[in-house]
Amino acid sequence: MKKGLPKQFQDYRNVWVFIELEHGQVHPVSIELLGEGRKLADKLGVHLAGVVIGPPGGQGTANAIADAFAYGADLSYLVESPLLAHYRNEPFTKALTDLVLANKPEILLLGATTLGRDLAGSVATTLKTGLTADCTELNVDSDGSLAATRPTFGGSLLCTIYTLKCRPQMATVRPSVMATPQRVNRPTGSIIRHDLKMLEEEIATKVLAFFSDCDSTIANLAYADVVVAGGLGLGAVQNLQLLKDLARTLGGDFGCSRPLVQKGWMPFDRQIGQTGNTIRPKLYIAAGISGAVQHRVGVEGSDLIVAINTDPNAPIFDFAHLGVVADAISFLPALTEVFTKRLEPRNLEKFVQ
């Protein structure tokens, strides 16, 4: 028996991951969470379950179930209802809360997306349990408690948070913070269905319309393999073209530090850092960015960080892997030009050897 845990929570077991469906697609963060959830479940010696909530009929929930098993789940829970066609807080909160009360998981993980945070806050409050936001590291202690570590104060501090006396222990994790696990073809485990005990008339909120972002690449910034970003060091709005040129040459995406968003030079969706996107590309090139801690926490997961800055003492050189002390405005075009040559198919082969 676990010390300090009230009796009514003693039989809470297993790790759950909420599988987020975004217009019929499984959100990548859910797959990342399945990878983390698997590790936690193995350490605890319990099962990992994927939780799928969505409309019946379409491919969405079927794909979500398939993904749950392919990325490590032992079983899955499914709530299907036409009322769940678009995300709305009331029916999703009802569905997830009822599932938890009926099946008693000890850990419940959600993506820290707009949907995940909206849902997690309501579910945790309904269940009167603890919820740790935006975790960057999840672990279990020797006594089996979830140790959830998260940055606060814009990333200048980390703290490890426990939920000792309530269950489930809930946490959200931002997209792209955890690594994507390998997809494995494994036999499908059991699927446990629950009904949504709610009627449309009971739901006050109606979705009147949905406008998808026309610029579909924006949503992909968090998942681009190559990201080129600029900061105030670029000096003027027209110099952003230099970033875009390099990004296009590399088949990557572009982003920026926060001040450029505040100046209105780029939309918020392009901001990288604590209050913007977390990215995890294979290659990150930062031009004219000083490397403030709030920027740093959004890029630290990158495999290779290249910084271009005129100031040899810029903090970004403390965490970049490669540095170039140069004027970005003249260096970026040169870099684009040389890359273009290198990446011509016949040159590439020669170069890699």
Added chain:
Amino acid sequence: MHLVVCIKQVPDSAQIRVHPVTNTIMRQGVPTIINPHDLAALEEALKLCDTYGGEVTVVTMGPKMAEDALRKALTFGAHRAVLLTDRHFAGSDTLATSFALAQAIAEIGETFGTPDVVFTGKQTIDGDTAQVGPGIAKRLDLQQLTYVAKILSIDAASREITVERRAEGGSQILRTGLPCLVTMLDGADAIRRGRLDDALRAARTKVVKWSAADAGIAEPANCGLRGSPTVVKRVFAPTSREQKARQIDTTNKPLREIADGLIAAIFADRPA
């Protein structure tokens, strides 16, 4: 219309240090401001007031000095300010914070009129969880509209509100009934510069100060540390990478040669 805006006083900079020995957060000497996202919420509430008439009440839970944040909000044009302060509130996590604020908002409703819309910011810049808004909504059984970019319309007769909400990969247009809770994204509009008469009125306005008991909280077990299921066990500074960036040699070299050097280093690190 009665609009209630929750504001939090936060340190002016996200750069906070940990005491190397005691591992506690060192807030001393850091100036405080109103959480910037809450100003977006306040501006939206004031705009609704401009259009539909009514009153804006600002409320904060915090130490005595949080009165400064409320005073500032009054100078922007808020009509009334409530400071919820009590030693029982110390150490609140988001569940305990939403409990105390929900109780206070219910009491504000009893005393000054039921709110039509309760506003919060999207999140704070210190705790940064975005959990308090949904928590208050759930506890007061209010319709919850998070990440609202714009309030499109309010129909006073049918008591319906239509908003644009940021969602994954696009925007939702949602309609729901009043009363509701809105968590506001930073809009296009900065907070207004308060008018002179607002500033003068603010100087004469008494901030309403409530203890837990005043807010109708009979059982402090739901407040502060005792009412908080989460426990912060360890606070620490991120470890810095020992190695600094390897610098590409730029001395007396044409840009193209430097670019060559950089690209060679990139591919050497990770042949992609």
